[in-house]
Amino acid sequence: MSTVANINDDTKETRARSLWQDAVKHFVRDRLTLIAFIVLVLMTLACYLAPPVLEDLLDVDATRTNTPASFTAPGVDRHVLGTDHLGRDQLIRLLYGGRVSLAVAYTSSIMIIFIGVSLGLLAGFYGGLVDDTITWLVNTPASVPSTLLYIVIAAIWQPPVEWMIIILALLGWVGTSRLVRAEVLSIKEREYVLAARALGASDFRLLVSHIFPNLMSIVIVTGSIIAGNLILVEAGLSYLGVGVQPPTPTWGNMLTDSRTYFVQGVHLVIWPGIMILITVMCFYLVGDGLRDALDPHQSRHSKA
Template structure:
C-alpha cells in the first residue's frame, strides 16, 4: 500500500502546463517586421535617411557657401573643383543642392505637421460629435477641396505675400482637409466600438476618450498619409518656388534653382539636372516609404 501511495500522483496538484515560447508582439513591432520585409520600402527609407543626413550636415559637406558668387566661374561644367558645376552667378551647385535639402525637408515636415495637428483635431471633433458640428466642419473641408491644390496655394501666397514662410502656411492649409476627412472617417467607425461605449458608460469624459482611445486607434492611417503628404509638400514647395512665390534669392531652394536655370537648359544643362534629380529622389523615397508603411500598418494588406 505504501508503494502504491508513493507511485500515485497527488490529486490536489494541477498538471503542469508547458510554457509556450511564443511571445506577444506589439502591433508596432509587427508592423516594423513587415516593413523590413518590403525591399522597396527599405530603399525608400534609405533615400529619406540619406537626404536627412545631408540636410543636417550640409555645412560640413558643402565645399563652398551657397551664396558665394564668382562671375568669372559662371556656368562651369562639373569637375573635381565643382562636382555639380556652377550656375549663372558662379555659385557652386553642389553646395546649393546640399543646403536646398534643408529647405525642402523643413517645409515638408513642418507643413505636414501643421496639417496633421489641425486636420486631425477638426476630423476628430466632426466624427465624434456629428450633427451640426460635423456638417459645418465637413462643408469647410468640401470648400477647400473644391479648389485645385496648387491654385489654392498660389491664392494663399498671393494674399500673404511671396516668402518661404507663407508658402509653408499655404501648403499646410491645402493639406488640412485631406487629414480631416481621413480622421473623420476613421472616428466614425471607432466610436461605434464596444470599448468606447463602455468608456461612456463608466462616465469617462469626452476629452479623455478622444485622447486615450479614439486618437491612438486612428494613428495608422495618419502616419501613412503623413509620409505621402511630405512628398507632395516638397513638390508643391518646389512649384511655388519655381513660380517665384516661395523662397526668395539667395535661398537655395530646389524649385527656385530650377526657375533660375530654365533659360540655360541648352547652354548649361547641369544647372537643371541636379536640382531636378534631388527633388525626384526625395519624393521617390517618401513615396516608397509611404507605400511600405501602408502595407505594414493596414491589416487588409497582410496575407
C-alpha cells in the same frame, strides 16, 4: 470593477505593443521601404549638417558669385557638381536648397496632420452641430483650388518661407480632416468604445485612449504621402514664380532657374530634378511600406 478595468487596460497595452512590434518587424523586412527610409534620413542629415563642413573642406561659398567660373563642369576646380550661371557651387546650393524644400515638406505636413486630425476627431466623435460647423469649415476652402488661392495670396504679398509653410498647411488640411472623420464615425461604434463609454469613460479618455490610437496608422501613412506631395507643390509654385524667391535656394526654384541655361549647363537641370525625384519617391515608398506594416490585413486584400 476596477480590477476588471485594470486587466482590460493591461491586455490592451500588451496587444498594442505586439501590434507595433509586428509592424516594426514587417517594416524592417521590407527592404525597398527600409532603403527608402534610410535614404530620406541620410538626405535630411546631409542637407542640415553637411553644407558648413563642405564649404570649409572645398573652400567654396554658396552665396559668393564668381562669374568667370560660371557653368563650370562637374568635378572641375573643387566643384563636385559644377557651378551655375553666377559661378556658385551647385553641390552646396543643392544641400542648402534641400533644407528649405524638406523644411516645407516636414513642417507643413506636421501642421496639416495636426489640424486635420484634430478637426476630424471632433467632427466624427461629437456629430451634430460640431460636425456641421467643421464640415462647413472643410467645404469652404475646398470650393476654391488651393493652388489658385495661393497664387492670389502670393501675387498680393510675396510670403517668406515661414509664411509659405503656414499658408500651405492652412490650405492643405481638408483631405486629412475628411479621412479622419470617416474613420472616427466607424471606430466610435465599435464594441470596445461602446463598452468603455458604458463604464463611464469620459469623452477625453475615449478620444485619447480608444479612438486616436486606432488612427495612428492612417495618420503616419498620410503624413508621409503629404510630405512627398509638398515637395512637388513647392517645385510647382516655384515654376509658376510664386514659390520661395531667389536668392534663397530650393530644389524647385533651382530647377526653374536652370531652364534658361539648359544648353550651357545641363547639369543645372539634372541635379535638382534628381533630388526632387528621389525624395518624392522615397516618401511614397515609405508611406506604402508603412501602410503594409501597420495594416497587413488590408494590404493583402488590396493586392488580391
